Amino acid sequence: MTRQELAARLKLTEPAITGILQRLLGAGLVRQGKRQTKTRYQAAEFSLVPSGAYGLGIERTPQGGAIALCDLAGAMVLCEAFERDEAFFDAILRIRQAKAGFPAPLGVGVIISSGADDEFSALFDDLPCFSLSKPEAVLAGEKLFGVGEPEGGLVVILIEDRVQAGFMINGRFYRGSHGRAGAIGAMRPGLGEGTLDMAASAASFRAFLAEGGADDIEGWIKQAARRLLDGVVTIAGFFSPGVVLLGGDLPDDVIKRLIDEIAKARLEKERYFVPTGWIPPVGALSFPSRDPVYGAAVAPFIELLLPKPY
Structure with missing residues (x-):
């Protein structure tokens, strides 16, 4: 990008951009080239040095x-x-x-x-x-090289032996006053109901298969999706994040079907609940194979x- 483009993108003055670029060039993090144009004028163009x-x-x-x-x-x-x-x-x-x-x-x-x-x-x-x-x-990878950090913040939900969540807003991780934020696997939809871990964790999925449920995976997905949506609704009520991403220790096709089923359950809530425009849709992680x-x-x-x- 040129100095002018960087200044417009970052909302800084061109002299400020020049000073920053000089420091980055000196540190070997940025390289300078010439942008080829149809005119005689060739603007200086800057790009990252991956090996910097x-x-x-x-x-x-x-x-x-x-x-x-x-x-x-x-x-x-x-x-x-x-x-x-x-x-x-x-x-x-x-x-x-x-x-x-x-x-x-x-x-x-x-x-x-x-x-x-x-x-x-x-x-x-x-x-x-x-x-x-x-x-x-996961949030760090998504912020820098994935979806970025949308307005309202970013939430990830990881389905492993326990169901966990993480939240980032204004470049900071939300950890809670006691550092225990994100332990949503212990959530219950009501008295006498099982926890989210019992209904939608990877451990519950493996237990379901071990008990001979391989022929009814769709049943587990529907149950897990409804319970995960309860978690998303709760999170949205507190934070109203811009994006919610789902991933974890489940087969890729199961994660995809869970996301599809959550989308269906989200729309169904409008029939008996409230308009769901304030509930963010759930998407997939940008780097599922390496997060x-x-x-x-x-x-x-x-x-x-x-x-x-x-």
């Missing part, structure tokens, strides 16, 4: 874990999962010491895990480190390179 910076994302599991290395353009240049601690730790050391074929990352995003220990933390204690919950890691470790990898860009809106 790398971010590392790490997710720990009881044995081993997953890592992702992302460049400044959002391309995931390395993504591996490990089932043994030794291989997992060795891969982190090689990346940190720039022995994996890429420069050392400028920072690391770590998905909070109960499997973390001092030996694990020592692998990257010389790098800027940012701890995120799994929904927060959330991808989002953890781009978190250092958000924290260290991008201006803060607050």
Whole structure:
């Protein structure tokens, strides 16, 4: 983009844009070229240098874990999962010491895990480190290289062994006054009713299949969709987000059918509830095959390179 285009997009003056670009050029994060036009005048054009910076994302599991290395353009240049601690730790050391074929990352995003220990933390204690919950890691990836951050904020719902949600508004994660925001799996639609985890989690889906329900997956999807919509309605009543995205540890086709069924249930509410224009539609994650470790990898860009809106 040219200085004029950047100034218009960012609502800054051209002198301010020039100063910012000079700093980015000096840091090797931006390159300058010439835009070819039909006139004699060639405007200076600026673009990101993908190899100018790398971010590392790490997710720990009881044995081993997953890592992702992302460049400044959002391309995931390395993504591996490990089932043994030794291989997992060795891969982190090689990346940190720039022995994996890429420069050392400028920072690391770590998905909070109960499997973390001092030996694990020592692998990257010389790098800027940012701890995120799994929904927060997904939100980071969506903010920078996915849907962005729409007006009203962004919500993600992850269906895993527990149903979790995350919310971002004005560039900040909403964690609640006690850090427990997003634990929506414990929600109940009424007294005597089961929790959302019991009706719509990945654990409940596996239990349903194990009990011989493979021939009636549609029944589980309809039940789960109705209960997930209850959660969306509750969230919308508090926050009114611009976008709600759904993903998690379910087969891709099941996630798609859940989203379709939620859309149908949303329309049906108008028959006996209230107009549903205030309830945001539910969409799919932008990076279903690589969230959330991808989002953890781009978190250092958000924290260290991008201006803060607050």
